[in-house]
Each structure stands twice: as structure tokens, then as C-alpha cells.
Amino acid sequence: MVKNRINKLFDNKSENVLTVYFTAGYPELEDTLDILVELEKSGADMVEIGIPYSDPVADGPTIQESNGVALNNGISMEKIFSQLKDMRQKVDIPVVLMGYFNPVLQYGLQDFCKKCKECGVDGVIIPDLPILEYVEQYKDLFDSYDLHNMYLITPQTSEERIRMIDENTSGFIYMVSNSSITGAKKEISEEQLEYFNRIKSMNLSNPRLIGFGISDNKTYRTASEYSSGAIIGSAFIKALKGSEKNSIADRVHSFINMVKGEEVNQ
């Protein structure tokens, strides 16, 4: 079996892994693949593509609004898979689908996994699928399609539960930087650094990425000091909304350059 791209990424790179989230079908319905391609070109290491949902309770206003716009644009699970059908001819970086459980359940777990594999999706994040249900009912299925299922931990997650998540999942552990919905805070506090250190010292078997509240070069650098890298969502969605006179490619490149602290070429 060919090695999963997520594992390959972390084998080759243990720091400053830049993962970017965006919502499928946003800002325009057919932007999904273009954004993905431009993200790779501009130096993102991994991409999370959000499956829009009518009731994204764990997300803040920015991502929720993008979900609503994408749904109004006509996005659907079927449409996402058709947009990603040939993506492996264009991009090499790992691609993760992130979405709430209900749309996946309605699509059918088996069909969902099969389509992911056909498109070359490497993993999924389904934050409201309880890990016990996953392990008992779905893990074998996901494993049979070589699909990683990544779980979140927060500052409130107990050590015992973190160990359990680490044992039962693969790919990476998604460290929610603070107790909040996405996009809620801008600065990284001392309390958060203490949490980052605490998790770092646990020597988990999966690599860790820090997300929620990562928005610029400073927060990206800080997160990367304490983990393998960072996940950026809301700030990128805001940048995508951007100005109409800039192309999608320009919006993507200038945002990623800003995050990486590189000179912005307009």
C-alpha cells in the first residue's frame, strides 16, 4: 500500500507544518479546486476542505457565514467529490475533509470513505462523531480505505482521554488552542503556552497541530514552537472574501506569504 500522504508529510517535516482550512464552494461554487491548487503553489503543507453544514455549532461567525454562502451557492457532498475527482493530477499535498457528522451519515459512511479514496483524500475530521462510536462502528471501515480520522483535544481534555485519542486515531492530533469556537481569539496567552508544553511533554505517538485562533505570522510561529505546526481557518476565509479586484490566486498567495513571513509580491 502506498503510504498515506499525511504520514509522509510528518516523516519529512516535523516543524512549521502549515495547514490551511477553507470551505468547499466558497466564495464561489467552483473555487474549491482552484483554491486547493493555489494553496499548494504558495507553500501550504496540508489542506483541510470544509464540508458546509447548516448548523456548525463549533465554528465561529466567519466559518459559519462561509458555510451558509457555500450552501446557497449550491454545494453538496456529491458536488464536492465531483470537484475533487481529479485533484491528484494537480496537487500532491495531503488533503483532509472536515465536516459535521450528519451530512456524512446521510451520504453513507461506506460511500463517503469510498469517494474519499477515489479522490485521493487522506483523512477526515468529524468533530461531533464521538470517538467511542467511531472506534466501535467505523474505524475498521476508515482503515480499510486508508483514511485517517483526526480528533480534537482542548485544554480541558483529560490526560487519560488524550491517551485514548492518541491510541485510537492516526494522522495527527488537532490541538484546539483554547476553549473556544473557531476564530475567537487573536493572541496566545501564558495559560495556552502552559497547555502546549503540557501536551508536548506527553510524548504522544501522533504529531500535533495547533488550531483555533491562529491568524498570522506571529501566532503561526508560536504554535509551531510547541507542535509540528499550525492550522489556520477563519483568517484565511476572511482573506478569501478579499477584494474583488484580486484574483483567487492573489488572495491565496498574499495570505500565505503573510503567514509565513515572506515578502508579499503583488
Next chain:
Amino acid sequence: MSKYAVDERGYYGKFGGAFIPEMLYPNVEELRTNYLEIIDDPDFQKEFRALLKDYVGRPTPLFFAKRLSEKYGAKIYLKREDLCHTGAHKVNNTIGQILLAKRLGKKKIIAETGAGQHGVATATVCALAGLECKVYMGAVDMERQKPNVERMRILGAEVIPAESGSRTLKDATNEAMRHWINNPQDTHYIIGSVVGPHPYPDMVTRFQAVISEEVKKQLKEVEGRENPDYVVACVGGGSNAAGIYYHYLDNPEVKIIAAEAAGKGVESGETAATTFKGTPGVLHGSMTLLMQTVDGQVVEPYSISAGLDYPGIGPLHAHLFESGRAQFIAVDDENSMKAGVELSRLEGIIPAVESAHAFSALDQLDLNESDVVVINLSGRGDKDLQTYINWGKY
């Protein structure tokens, strides 16, 4: 062990569970591991029972509705939850949860509300307990239910408009969950119906079960038997229904009737009749029956009653439906309004539009003179006067 009680994983048959992101896990887990012990504690029960008696005004009467009985050809009793303090059964649950929140050491309370009854009940118990209260309410509902917004404010609660999505109950619930995610340690979320992640459906059912507990005693006194032939209640999320069904779930001779809001008709596209139009899915933390698109996007419900326009039902009810234990009846706006006016004219009681749905279900039952029917009159209609006035046909 009841066939219809929740199992230790929080399921009723295949429905229930706790489908929540990790950010909510510690809050929900704290509740799950503590709620039974707290509720079962004699000191808790003593305080809970005392408040139900002296503050809420329990037991609520079981009233024999003579003229209604003559009309429908059966012995019809009304469980008068409309006589509870604040005007509906909702307060039974908020009293229970506020006592629980205090024992968990919580300092702040959040809640969501649709029609405002649960919001008022929550604001009331927060005032009673001296805890800070924020109530999320859809901006559209705030406009529709102004008197309840003002009641909450007088009681000292902050009413926060939910401006996302359709700006109704579903969105108020989303916003309250977000607030809880952002404030996991000092805040308790008082969910108002038998929905949400485990243990909420079970916990709320236990607090509302005082309704059927009383009915059993009261019916024994007047009819010489504890069990009616029918218990009837309206179901939005389903808390008043869970309360009046609870002690009858394992008595198969008691027929359980659930009236759902058909809105403008089950097939009109503007309905809240979840068991008729819904399919299994996950919303607000539990696997239940849900009105949704084939893609799993939640469909906006519609009902003339702002308390019934929820796109799902509680997982207990989904299980009662699927197992055939309860019969679900769809009642449209027009017939529920007629039933509300009928009750007003026959018995001098103006029911909440929610409760009027339960009365309208009588039309669809095949009743005998000897049948004993208990209907949960879950709330009073004062808050719905404008809805009655707009309907105008009386």
C-alpha cells in the same frame, strides 16, 4: 428496568447519544457523571419538591373537562400545567436544573428559547437563585414574542438575539452551545426540552416526570385507577410530553398520543411534523428524527406555534415513534387554532397554541364513552393572544 429508559451510553434504542465536539465534552461529561447522584440525593429532592410545591404551585390540578367530554364522548381530564408559576410546565425543569447547577458550583446560566416560555422559566429561577442569566433567542422570535422578552428582562436576564441562520429556535440553540464552548468552566446550560446530548434528554425527562407522577395519584382518587386509556400531549422537542408519558411508558394498556405541528399541512413544505417528514440524523448533540435534506442539511420547520417549530424531536420520542409505543398525529395550524378557541369556549381556559395542538388530536382518536383521556395542558395562552387575534376566526 424500563424498556424505554435511557441506557448507560445515553441511547433510547438507536436514538440519543452525545454527538458533540471535544470542546463540549468536559461540560457534558461533568454533567453526565454527576446528575444522577445529585438528583437522587435526599437533600436535593427535598429542596426540589419544596420549590415545586410552594414556588411553582404543584401539584397542578387534574381537571375533569365536562363539556369537552360531552363533545368528544369520553372522560377527558386536563393536567393543568398552565397553572404553574410562569404559565407552563417549563419551570419544573428549570427549577431542577438551577438546583443542580448550584451543586456543580456554576455561577452563570445560559439558555435558549423559542416562544420564550423556557427563557422566562430560566430567567425566573436564576432570579430565585441569584445567578447571572443569559438567554439566546432568535431575532425573529424576539419580534414575535415581545411580551416574553420583556418578562425576561424584568427578571434580570440578558436576552441575546441570535442573528445567524434563520434567526429562530434552532439558531438560538446553536448560539447557546457556542457560548458554552467559549465558557466551559463557570457556566451551566439549561436546555429546555428533552433534546441535546446525553444526559439532557434523560435529565429533563426526570424533572418533568413529576407530571405523570401526579396524574397517577390524582386519577386514582377520581377514577379509582392510576392508568388512563389515553395520555395526549403536543410534541415540539417534547418535554411536556415526556413528562406526562413517563410513568406510563411501561404500561402498554395506556395509549400514548403525540400531537405534532403540521403547520400548513404535512405535505405543504411548511411544517414541523418531524415523525412524518423526518429521517434519522444528528442535531444538537443527539441522534434522532430530524427534518433534513438528502444532503443532511437541516430543514427550517414551520408552525404557527413558536414553541413547536423545532426541526427534530427528542430521542426518547423518536424511539417511541419507531417502536410503535406512541401514536403520532399531525395537527395543522388551522385545526389547532380552532381547538384552542373551542377549549376557551367550552371550559373557560385559553390554552397556549402549543397545547391547542394536543386538543386538536382528539378529533383523530376513536374514543368510547368509558375511555379516560388525560391531556397535558402544557401552557396558558396569554402569550399567544396576538396569534389568536391574527387568526381572527372566533
